[in-house]
Amino acid sequence: MKIIGIEEHFLSPAVRESWAAAASGGQDASALLHLGEMQDRLEELSDERLARMDESGVDVQVLSLTSPGLHDLAPTEGISLARRTNDLIAATIARHPDRFDGFATIPTTAPKEAVRELERSVCDLGLKGGMLFGRTMDKNLDHIDFWPIFEMASHLRIPLFIHPRTPPRAVREAYYSGFDPLVDLAFATFGLGWHYDCGIQFLRLALAGVFDRFPDLRIILGHWGEVVLFYTERLKAFSRVTKLQRSVVDTMRENLYVTPSGMFNESNFRHAIEVVGIDRVLFSTDYPYQYRPGGGPRTFLEQLPISHDDKEKIAHANWENLTRNIRR
Template structure:
């Protein structure tokens, strides 16, 4: 059965250098998570990556720049880096067109250029959507500056993936500090902070009326919905105070896709299906962060307590349907 993994990351030396130069701003503390062996795996886009894909049973990786993307770089630098990074993705796909696809890298600190770059990536480079990382500097994702990006994605009929990034410094200090530096970093990132921060960005989009304005816009969240799926019952209560055209939970069922990001939990899978439905579950391994030898991705799909037809939906068919109507 064909498997398409949609949250599979890479990093290039130019972006890594730009992050290092901007590190003094303190916007994102996660760069140290990409060092050593992890850095090598992120930057390798050829035979070693293909071999690990084969070992895991992954036929296609949809490549995306890793967190925090270009969201905290100066506008001119972000625009230039976005074009070069997207050209690198396109060149990688051209070398192995049966094995790779891509999400556009979006320079959100330059919103007008971000719109043009998303359009270029889809119409000229054939990418299947865009990768966002929540906040840009101090602006949440629902800020009016970014609505043209949502409008373009809806027009192109491509999804936007919202990936976690590290919470703001004030939040880290208030909630994720007080231990040794390594524990603080883990707590603020993969331990918990990333996922609350990302889920909040999606809820903000809904509360701001983004999906009322762009009812066909499709969003993807990793890690089984970045916490918010587990609060679907509580999110229903927003209907008492909002004037949205649809309840937030209905938006989740009509505008949201979720993917495991290598968290191969059957209980999380079953809850996701209860909230958004089997047709809105996609497959991903969160390479290279969750990579473990032994064929875990293949085994997870094989062991799901659903029909072969539903396994095929998760493995590839839902993604192919989602991206099958994109403008070309």
């Protein structure tokens, strides 16, 4: 059974250096998590990564720059880094075409150039989607400046992955502080803050009418839907106050794909297929953050109490169907 992991991260030294230079200006605190062995695994794109893929049973990684991407960098710097990063992804794929695919890195602080870079990455470099990280500076993802990105993604028939990033400083101080600094950081990032922030960004897209304007736009959320998938009964109530063409829950069922991001939990899986259906569940390990040696990812898939055909869908077929008709 071929397994394709679609949320598998890397970090280039050039981006890391730009993050470090921006740190004094309020850089996303999650950059502090990419140190030591984690940094080494993120930056390694050859033999060691392939060996760990083999060890965990993953055949293909869809590479993406890790959080917070380029969303806090000055426009000129973001544009240059995006081109260099996407060229790096394409070069890595060219060296191992049967082992890697890629999501384009998008310089969202320069929206017009971001559209052009997304088109270049897909049409010229052969990448299969785009990676976003919620807010850009102080602008939420539904800001009108970013709608051309959604228009281009819809035109190209590519998915956009919305990855978590750390909540704004004011939110961190109000909700995720009061403990020691390490606990505060964990609380605001992988403990909980990332996932609420990401789910809210998806809901903002729906409530802003982005899916009414671009009904074929396809969004991917990790971690089994970033919290909001578990609140469908409450989200139905938005229909009382919105004037959207479809309910938020219907939008989830028609425009959203979800993936486990290394959270190999059967009850979460069951809820996901209840909401979005088996054809909209993709696979991912969230490498290197959730890296598990010993074949854990493959074992999770093999032990699911579903048919072999459905296992194949999750393992690779749903991703292949999602990206089959990209307009190059």
